[in-house]
Amino acid sequence: MMLKLEKRGQFSRKFSAAVTVIFVAASFLVAGLIFEILGVRAVDVIARLFEVYLSERTLLEAALRGLPLGFAALGLTVAFKMNFWNIGAEGQIYLGMVAATGVVLLHAYYGLVPDFLVLPLMVVLSFLAGGLYCALPAFLKAKLGVNEILPTLMLNYVAYHFVNYLIHGPWRDPKGFGFPLSIVFPPYARLDTVLGHTAYIGVPAAFIIAGLLYGFIMYTPAGFEMRVLGQNYEAARYAGVRIGRTLLLGSLIAGGLAGLGGLTIVAGILGRMRPPSAYVGYGYTAIIIAFLAALNPWLAVPAAVFFGGLLVAGDVIQATLNLPFPAIQILQATIFLMIILGEFFKRYRLRVVI
């Protein structure tokens, strides 16, 4: 008896979704096994996790925690579609936070604009900051042919330390007893004051953006160009795609959305800026979410809420089961590995040859 891998032909979207669901389910089994080894009943852990999605309060919390992930993941669907391997959502999130916080601080100290204009200004500037931060490696790629993976990755560290510098230095609250915290944002600069809870405005906004992105990718010439570019660089050149322009536009959107994710952290979750160690890793988790959603913007939003729930569950598990928070990262990582494995089995089938 022998196992043989066979290439599958074309597969349907339904099949693809089914495989993903099966493999995500399988990741719970694998992670459960690890929990058992750690001496915790896997059933308990997974029950705690699903309880998160069942009560309104924790579900709202999951949606809230999922927002930065979701915005960043939405951006990544665009970047990855055009074969721009942006590993830098993390840094772009930080830049979005910096821009948003910068607006608040400037306004608080110097009174720039009328209060009601502060939030819109934060939205625009955090988008631009994240977008330009992502456009920088795109520019290097377009002009000099520099592969984007390392620059986007390394700019994360630059951004991390930049935020650290700001919060330990000039942006520290002068009345904050030396803690590395900014001032608390005033109500007009906070998302939770708009409709009572950040998720109430954030989730619909994410869905609207998902719809816009979907339409952009599928129906506009620029989106078509991004898809062609993602498929085959030579074909894109041949088709007359203006590659530099396409890369810049796509990366601006991708980084911009990550920047909005940063905005939701400071203006929606924390209400102030904290040192980056408080939210490190969101940009990487967003990569997992983009792939879990199969680069479909519509699916990125629920996938982000799902991952937001994992974060919430992490806190719960830590508190009630006496497991360290990284336990939940085991689950995240297992899910990611299983998604990759699932992608493989979408393309190949295992056959037993006798």
Added chain:
Amino acid sequence: MSGPEYLVEMRGIVKKFPNVVANDNVSFTLRPGEVHALLGENGAGKSTLMNILYGIYRPDAGEIWVYGKKVDIRGPRDALALGIGMVHQQFKLIPVHTVAENVILGLREQGFVINERKINNELTQLIQRYGWTISPNSRVWQLSAGEKQQVELLKALYRKVRILILDEPTSVLTPQETVALFQTLRKMASQGLGVVLITHKLEEVFSVADRVTVMRAGRNVATKNVKETNIEELVELMIGRPLLKISSTRSLDTSKPVLEASGLVVLGDKGLEAVRNVSFKLYRGEILGIAGVSGNGQTELLEAIAGLRKIMRGKVLLDGVDITNRHPQKIIDAGVSYIPAEVLRYSAPEMTVAENLVLKAYRNHLFANSLMIRWRDVNRKAEELVKAFRIVTPTITNKVANLSGGNIQRLVLARELGTLPNTKVILAAYPTRGLDIASTEQIHQELVKRAEQGVAVLLVSEELEELMALSDRIMVMYRGEIVGVLRRGEYDVEEIGLMMTGVKRAEVSA
């Protein structure tokens, strides 16, 4: 040699794939000592039939008899046990291993310890018997395509096959290698083997085969002794009708060139000059052929005109407007369409047939307004082109990666000839390479039709017959230079052949 009359007898073979019946009640026989050509157009079902015999596919219905006994072949291992071997289009060799290692790979009879000397001796004997040049110890990556094929044949001979199937074996060979292969096949037949040669090239049937079975659209339409048939009959059997004659009533307007190249210098991939000081004028309605052994700068010349490769010196004018080194988009919009030689390199494989058809035209007002692509219009056009260019695909939303090579080529032609308005110049690089007869004929008709409508065509080809039939003038390229230009009426195969080796026109006629 006594024994059953047939080595192989396949009766009533039926094989269905989703959306297509690849073999529809096919019968086939193979005698010992014969080379049997299995002839047909792309998609006629030749490879499917032989893959069934080799056990890769299982038939939905029908019987297979080998050496007069009914057999059930469940996989290549069964086939090999019956003495059936197959050489595929893509070689299945491991490049870093030696010839001998590749030959014994997968043989169970070798036991645990491999007797290298014994094997090498046996292989050397076989190699000598067939007059080959390979050595059992050379590494496969060092070998040419023809030599790799010898390794595949060696694998089959070493396994003592009596029935050998070759799937389009000449597609990767040079003309000289092809001659050598055919000598080998004759020798194998003289040893009593039965050889099946899958092909769509008629001249191969006449140069090597004893019998020929013609397949069309999944059925076997006839089996003939090669001596008792002729090209016209086989063509008609293959495509179901006689070939159309190329006839054209176009008149050239040589007052003003559409495309004018002067002193072009273009670098190749290795940074050396691939095109040297090339100048020519192309007129409305003219087909200008470029003859030459491939790799003499033809592709680089077309890429440079299309804006895909930088022009170092010289100028290209389109209707008097300088398009030298303009962005490909500008050149497309100016009316230059380009049929590239490597079609897959210029396709988006994971995108749909419809999307690939408008790969260049998606910005065009026919398919998009200033904001959105109108997919309904795209799809309507795609349905139309799929029909007109006979692209075999279940739907226009099928991924291009799932199409066969010939179909992708037709798709590219449909894209270049069918979606771009106001085309003034068609740059065509080997547009019929690898295509079957009916498709080749269709491309020729299309190009002539465009020329009649006033489009200027720059046609690169290795097939002199094709060039002479279609072109108003033929330029010969050698090492990046134009060595001479001939007009219709002064074409001479020998002269062009000499020029292709670098002999200048003046020297030829002198």
